[in-house]
Amino acid sequence: MRSYSQLTTGPPSPATLALTTVPAPSPSPTGTSLLLRITHAALNPIDLHLLLNLPAWLPFRRRPTPGFDFSGVVLALGPAVPASSGIKVGDRVAGSLGARQVALGVGSLAEYISVPVGLVAKVPDGWDGGQAAGGMGVAxxxxxxxxxxxxxxxxxxxxxxxxxxxxxxxxxxxxxxxxxxxxxxxxxxxxxxxxxxxxxxxxxxxxxxxxxxxxxxxxxxxxxxxxxxxxxxxxxxxxxxxxxxxxxxxxxxxxxxxxxxxxxxxxxxxxxxxxxxxxxxxxxxxxxxxxxLAMMPSGEQAEVMKGWMEKGVVKEVPVDSEWVMEDVIKAYEKLETKHAKGKIIVKVAA
Ligand SMILES: NC(=O)c1ccc[n+]([C@@H]2O[C@H](COP(=O)([O-])OP(=O)(O)OC[C@H]3O[C@@H](n4cnc5c(N)ncnc54)[C@H](OP(=O)(O)O)[C@@H]3O)[C@@H](O)[C@H]2O)c1
Incomplete structure (x- = not known):
């Protein structure tokens, strides 16, 4: 599986990221987790904050994959995912990972991730994966x-x-x-x-x-x-x-x-x-x-955004730029300027 990881050598910065191969998560998620095939990730200033400031002893530094925001397709459900979640295999979902998961080095800039069902909401009809990642994630x-x-x-x-x-x-x-x-x-x-x-x-x-x-x-x-x-x-x-x-x-x-x-x-x-x-x-x-304020990601908040996107409260998710995985360093350089016009999106897969 391809993901973006930070190299262990060199000073921490977006430029020390590299496209790497890491083991894919288990095809059979446990508990209330979902296995997702990621289509899009969106970047946030907090990504840079973690890349630049987390101390060397944290797991993030050993095998880090950055990224909080995601949208993707559900491939499998853990046995404890409640039917009341309404989530099925094949659904398109989006949201933001929790800080603990990203700090453990399992961020959203990866082809597959395992995500607790409580962090996702379905992508509203008519919205593409990039807009969903940008609109229903951290921002x-x-x-x-x-x-x-x-x-x-x-x-x-x-x-x-x-x-x-x-x-x-x-x-x-x-x-x-x-x-x-x-x-x-x-x-x-x-x-x-x-x-x-x-x-x-x-x-x-x-x-x-x-x-x-x-x-x-x-x-x-x-x-x-x-x-x-x-x-x-x-x-x-x-x-x-x-x-x-x-x-x-x-x-x-x-x-x-x-x-x-x-x-x-x-x-x-x-x-x-x-x-x-x-x-x-x-x-x-x-x-x-x-x-x-300190925002803690949740599927419930993503659901509120979904509702606002459906009702036209939010009419668009302005996208500054969309990048392919291979160009993610350029995407982070854009974020680093602090002058993005809306969201910076990374297309992980079709
Ligand atoms: N506490 C939380 O839970 C939480 C959650 C999300 C984000 N944040 C923080 O909130 C901040 C904004 O996040 P973001 O995702 O919107 O960042 P962003 O996409 O990088 O946007 C930064 C914006 O700031 C504007 N800007 C730069 N200098 C400015 C100035 N002197 N006066 C007014 N505007 C200025 C830029 O506008 P121009 O391009 O027009 O100059 C740019 O559009 C970041 O610091 C982020 O870490 C905190």
């Missing part, structure tokens, strides 16, 4: 988590700012917000992506690299100027990582509004989380509610 499930965190009822009529609206999560989140009835959605992205983000339903777009945003007041000054006072937002959803955005959010986020971020990591994350969440206002804290 789509994160959009579900955002909607649940806010509360679907509170989305209706709300004014929402999405920072990073042109990325994998942002392109889905903008559609979800508008589809669930948000009153006014403003997307922040690079200038070249304005048309795409408007096409996904954003009512207004702000270019974080535009002339005004490069001025003294920065992006935050632009937002305060355009959306201050009565125009302030109910929610600021950060998919790009803006500590300054939070610290200056008083100017464009209502009192009682919420700043919800998904961006963590070594330089952002724990420190801002503690500071943003716990520092009292009298000690310089920002007087706005701050939440940092």
């Amino acid at each position: 789509g499930q994160t959009a579900v988590l955002f909607a649940r965190t806010i509360g679907e009822e509170r989305v209706k009529g709300a004014r929402v700012l999405v920072n990073g609206a042109s990325g994998g999560v942002g392109v889905l989140l903008v559609q979800v917000l508008k589809g669930l009835g948000a009153g006014w959605v403003v997307g922040v992205c690079g200038g070249g992506n304005e048309g795409m983000v408007r096409g996904l339903g954003a009512d207004e777009v702000v270019d974080y690299g535009g002339e005004e945003a490069r001025g003294e007041g920065g992006l935050e000054g632009v937002l305060e100027g355009k959306f201050g006072g009565e125009g302030r937002f109910d929610f600021v959803l950060d998919c790009a990582g803006g500590q300054r955005l939070f610290e200056r959010s008083v100017g464009f986020l209502k009192e009682g509004g919420r700043f919800v971020s998904i961006v963590g990591g070594r330089s952002q994350g724990v420190v801002p989380f503690v500071r943003n969440k716990l520092r009292p206002v009298m000690l310089g804290g920002t007087p706005r509610r701050y939440d940092l």
